[in-house]
Amino acid sequence: MAGPPTATRAPTRGRRDPRGELRRAELLEAAIHLIGDQGLDAVTHRAVAAAAGVPAASTSYYFRSKDELIDEALRTLAEREIERLRERRVALGAGAADLEATTAALTDWIEEQLTPAGRVAMLAQYQLQLEAARRPEARDILAAWKEGTDDLAETAMRALGATDVETSGILLVCAIDGLRLRLMASGHAPLRGTELRAVVHALLVGLVGEPAAKR
Amino acid sequence: MAGPPTATRAPTRGRRDPRGELRRAELLEAAIHLIGDQGLDAVTHRAVAAAAGVPAASTSYYFRSKDELIDEALRTLAEREIERLRERRVALGAGAADLEATTAALTDWIEEQLTPAGRVAMLAQYQLQLEAARRPEARDILAAWKEGTDDLAETAMRALGATDVETSGILLVCAIDGLRLRLMASGHAPLRGTELRAVVHALLVGLVGEPAAKR
DNA sequence: ACACGACCTGGACAACTGTCCAAGACATCT
DNA sequence: AGATGTCTTGGACAGTTGTCCAGGTCGTGT
Numbered sequence A, B: 001m002a003g004p005p006t007a008t009r010a011p012t013r014g015r016r017d018p019r020g021e022l023r024r025a026e027l028l029e030a031a032i033h034l035i036g037d038q039g040l041d042a043v044t045h046r047a048v049a050a051a052a053g054v055p056a057a058s059t060s061y062y063f064r065s066k067d068e069l070i071d072e073a074l075r076t077l078a079e080r081e082i083e084r085l086r087e088r089r090v091a092l093g094a095g096a097a098d099l100e101a102t103t104a105a106l107t108d109w110i111e112e113q114l115t116p117a118g119r120v121a122m123l124a125q126y127q128l129q130l131e132a133a134r135r136p137e138a139r140d141i142l143a144a145w146k147e148g149t150d151d152l153a154e155t156a157m158r159a160l161g162a163t164d165v166e167t168s169g170i171l172l173v174c175a176i177d178g179l180r181l182r183l184m185a186s187g188h189a190p191l192r193g194t195e196l197r198a199v200v201h202a203l204l205v206g207l208v209g210e211p212a213a214k215r
Numbered sequence C: 001a002c003a004c005g006a007c008c009t010g011g012a013c014a015a016c017t018g019t020c021c022a023a024g025a026c027a028t029c030t
Numbered sequence D: 001a002g003a004t005g006t007c008t009t010g011g012a013c014a015g016t017t018g019t020c021c022a023g024g025t026c027g028t029g030t
Helices: A018-038 A045-052 A058-062 A066-095 A099-113 A116-134 A136-159 A165-185 A196-208 B018-038 B045-052 B058-062 B066-095 B099-113 B116-134 B136-159 B165-185 B196-208
Strands: none
Touching (some): A018 A045, A018 A116, A099 A165, A099 A196, A116 B116, A136 B165, B066 B136, B099 B136, B165 B196
């Protein structure tokens, strides 16, 4: 028998075998990929196990229930993405106080997320947001993530010399969020003839508060 | 027996009984509500039938398959929302070329969508967008909807005298989209101490291109 | 009144789901 | 080597799903 009497479960105290830890991580990875790729309800014990290439019962062994598996998968994803945001902060905040440079950095970031690799994390995030709209329990998973995004945006706006960094930060986050979703939903279709870079540039110009009469 | 040889189906040619049409509409309504309320995968034959208060087999009788039911439900919702957008156009476009009035109209609209009644349609729309990101077939359901939103935004920006109505229109749509999602996901939490109206106002000011030095 | 066909639905079916368990595999200590 | 415990997993279980069909109901034309 394994685990506490309440449920089938991985070791109670000290984990003995590091391979178990590895397998657990692989299962989470498979779950994350499934969520982004096919949606939350595509996450079944058997599907996750098959994607990770392990026996079906493993998912029940390493996680108390399916909900816990999904919960932990989303938390793992959130942590990872927050870390990635911290890296970006350097490029957007301290370094470039230049409007053109920020435009370029932001555009690159968005385009990176449209990559097949970035897609998964991004779609999973939206899925999480929808979930949070319905089930309050999902909100605290999202909270740290949102805070990271907000901080990054605020830093960027401050570096650009915006007047109200709080408001413009929120607006930046929201606009980028909507922009990404629009691009994904249309299958990377161009933005009504306008290029992504131009749209991002216009957004930043508007948020910073156009420096007198530029044109 | 009913319907063509290929599948159980409502009448092939002339529909005789108008009550059938009514029941069909009720099923679609129940499906729409379910999608917004609990998500796409909460839509099961039995759940829809129960929500509409009809026998379980009805869903199979009126729709060739579950996918067709979902498809038609989303199309119905899209049509209805597009119609609602047309009504809004009057308030945002022709009438008020005033920045304050547009701010008020936009804020009202967003707040209306946060109502329990508006919530359903809104969440269903995001669900559809996620679906479109994954399954290209869902994109043409979204296409007309998006066009309606874009037109409305463009009209509003033109009325406000924006320089590039196309770009600023897209940005307006995206920002509002992100804003709504953020509000929903956080459970109507305030925007970091800033009021919704102020945020919307700042957005419009930025997009229109601040008229010289206002402050 | 009666028959006829379109309309409707209870129930059945196979396929899938989450969860559990008893038996096997394995490492480690004596 | 053998015993002892943990780790692993095939298989089973009840519940739910999409779909279908055989028979029942009901309005209509005669």
